[in-house]
Amino acid sequence: MSLNVEDVMVEEVVTVETEATVQEAVDLMNKHEIGCLVVVLKGKPVGIITERDLLKRVLAQSRDPEKIKVPEIMSAPLIVGKPEMKIENAVKLMFKSKIKKLPVVQKGRLVGIVTLTDLTRFQPPMIKILKKLSITELPPKRLKKVVDYYVV
Numbered sequence: 001m002s003l004n005v006e007d008v009m010v011e012e013v014v015t016v017e018t019e020a021t022v023q024e025a026v027d028l029m030n031k032h033e034i035g036c037l038v039v040v041l042k043g044k045p046v047g048i049i050t051e052r053d054l055l056k057r058v059l060a061q062s063r064d065p066e067k068i069k070v071p072e073i074m075s076a077p078l079i080v081g082k083p084e085m086k087i088e089n090a091v092k093l094m095f096k097s098k099i100k101k102l103p104v105v106q107k108g109r110l111v112g113i114v115t116l117t118d119l120t121r122f123q124p125p126m127i128k129i130l131k132k133l134s135i136t137e138l139p140p141k142r143l144k145k146v147v148d149y150y151v152v
Contacts, residue, residue: 009112047074
């Protein structure tokens with residue numbers, strides 16, 4: 001049985017508006033105990049803020065999170081998947097794009113999110129896909145830990 005992204009995605013995605021400060025985004029992430037926020041402008045997804053973005057673009061540069069707006073540090077353009085996309089294709093897109101979190105969009109509207117870790121935990125056949133991909137393509141450095149954990 002082949003699964004689609006819509007079969008495994010988390011549907012309740014926590015978002016942050018573009019006018020928000022980085023401190024407000026961090027507070028949201030802490031409140032919900034999550035590692036990323038999808039950034040929206042008038043309800044449309046336009047970017048993503050991850051823990052990595054906060055480390056590289058705020059902490060490492062000693063910037064004040066109260067004074068920085070979300071768009072200044074978010075990753076954009078947003079790379080997205082579609083609900084009907086096969087899981088294997090989603091993983092290939094994540095490898096190719098060197099990302100671990102894939103927002104899911106349908107008709108311009110955010111409908112969910114999947115992470116590489118969620119996918120590997122969810123379905124043992126994902127391990128086969130990761131093994132196959134690891135042979136033909138070197139996993140991105142940030143994904144190596146996840147791949148090594150599940151594949152080795």
